Amino acid sequence: MDLRLTPSEEAFRREVRTWLERNLPPGWGTPSYRPPRTPEEQVAFAREWQRKLFEGGWAGLTWPKEYGGRGATVIEQLIYNEEYARFAAPDILCLKIGLSLVGPTLIACGTEEQKRRFLAPILRGEEIWCQGFSEPNAGSDLASVRTRAELCGDEFVVNGQKIWTSVARYADWCMLVTRTRFSESKHHGLTFLLVDMKSPGISVRPLREMTGEAWFNEVFFEGVRVPRSNVVGEIDRGWDVVLTTLGHERAGTTPHVRLQAEARRLARLARSTSVGQETAASNPLIRQKVAQSWIETHILRLSAYRNVTRLSRTGIPGPEGSILKLFWSELEQRLKETAFEILGMRGNLTEEDRWCADGGFWCHELLWSRSATIYAGTSEIQRNIIAQRVLGLPRG
Numbered sequence: 001m002d003l004r005l006t007p008s009e010e011a012f013r014r015e016v017r018t019w020l021e022r023n024l025p026p027g028w029g030t031p032s033y034r035p036p037r038t039p040e041e042q043v044a045f046a047r048e049w050q051r052k053l054f055e056g057g058w059a060g061l062t063w064p065k066e067y068g069g070r071g072a073t074v075i076e077q078l079i080y081n082e083e084y085a086r087f088a089a090p091d092i093l094c095l096k097i098g099l100s101l102v103g104p105t106l107i108a109c110g111t112e113e114q115k116r117r118f119l120a121p122i123l124r125g126e127e128i129w130c131q132g133f134s135e136p137n138a139g140s141d142l143a144s145v146r147t148r149a150e151l152c153g154d155e156f157v158v159n160g161q162k163i164w165t166s167v168a169r170y171a172d173w174c175m176l177v178t179r180t181r182f183s184e185s186k187h188h189g190l191t192f193l194l195v196d197m198k199s200p201g202i203s204v205r206p207l208r209e210m211t212g213e214a215w216f217n218e219v220f221f222e223g224v225r226v227p228r229s230n231v232v233g234e235i236d237r238g239w240d241v242v243l244t245t246l247g248h249e250r251a252g253t254t255p256h257v258r259l260q261a262e263a264r265r266l267a268r269l270a271r272s273t274s275v276g277q278e279t280a281a282s283n284p285l286i287r288q289k290v291a292q293s294w295i296e297t298h299i300l301r302l303s304a305y306r307n308v309t310r311l312s313r314t315g316i317p318g319p320e321g322s323i324l325k326l327f328w329s330e331l332e333q334r335l336k337e338t339a340f341e342i343l344g345m346r347g348n349l350t351e352e353d354r355w356c357a358d359g360g361f362w363c364h365e366l367l368w369s370r371s372a373t374i375y376a377g378t379s380e381i382q383r384n385i386i387a388q389r390v391l392g393l394p395r396g
């Protein structure tokens, strides 16, 4: 692992920085900035911001140029991500599935026609995607999906239900894992489809999360017709495509810069929160936990660099991505729990309450961080992958 950047990589970093300085929304990051409030406003904002990134040449950095990407290296992608997080630039949640999962999956497994049709609209923020993988009885055990797709002529007819489908209410398209054949092995007989969310027979029901937001949904498919040309990979061999998507989901960029910024914010919180006559920072146990968070964010950064070095050699995310996912998701929770220890009961106050600390940031974050060890594979599943596929340990 070589941590030094080449002169051209340094120049690239400066270019990203300058562009962000000039193009972030006016007032961004200042107390006077009014962020979009409702989900609908956030979606409209995300589309607009993504279009601006695309026009600036900052969308799909590592995607091939012929599909609208920049053809950059994975090191440049890492530099870009670091700068983006350093500026705390907009978190375009609703577009992430298209950008970080659908795009890489289609580049690896899609037909030429699919790449030409779908990649550029993702980069321009024109089409929002959702991920129709989990079902009520198929989450960790994803290969158990039962949503049926039956081939009738040149179309599949899809019936079934998905759950926990983030942003489905706003999505134009869904990457859907279906069962086309019941065979001895549940990993065989799956087919990966691209489904137009405006197709007749699809209904979406929002699910409220403990943060009060409703990004999750249940999605029902009743006789939904999907053209055969929307199969990614081969019919009945969809598991290979699923593994490609999951590899990108787990080994994708790590949030080390964001977590470093949050560790700094945690230290400020400890220094500014009074406990009796003193501040929380004068408590040695709190000091130790804050320092531990800081150390762990640095370990995460170095692990991310090692992962990128490997990725730049192979081009394919390997099972080692599970180590990063496991580490950052649990670090994120520990960091937020320390904030709660500092704040005590006041940590429960949300941004609507005038007595809340730090704009209600920690209350929302503590709640949201509970999901980090569930989505993209739970911690137990990451540990299983590390044991079996990284360390080569026998199955119990």
Ligand SMILES: Cc1cc2nc3c(=O)[nH]c(=O)nc-3n(C[C@H](O)[C@H](O)[C@H](O)COP(=O)(O)OP(=O)(O)OC[C@H]3O[C@@H](n4cnc5c(N)ncnc54)[C@H](O)[C@@H]3O)c2cc1C
Pocket: 130, 131, 132, 133, 134, 135, 136, 137, 138, 139, 140, 141, 163, 164, 165, 166, 167, 371, 372, 374, 375, 376, 377, 378, 379, 380, 381, 384
């Ligand atoms: C914020 C968020 C966003 C999400 N977005 C999406 C989305 O857009 N699309 C989508 O398809 N899904 C999405 N999910 C769903 C997510 O992928 C699943 O919740 C996850 O895979 C776990 O599945 P499950 O909820 O069915 O839990 P289960 O699989 O039922 O697991 C229950 C518990 O059993 C444990 N367990 C299960 N199997 C094993 C095993 N073999 N060994 C050890 N322990 C095991 C798990 O670790 C867990 O603790 C999202 C989830 C969250 C939290």
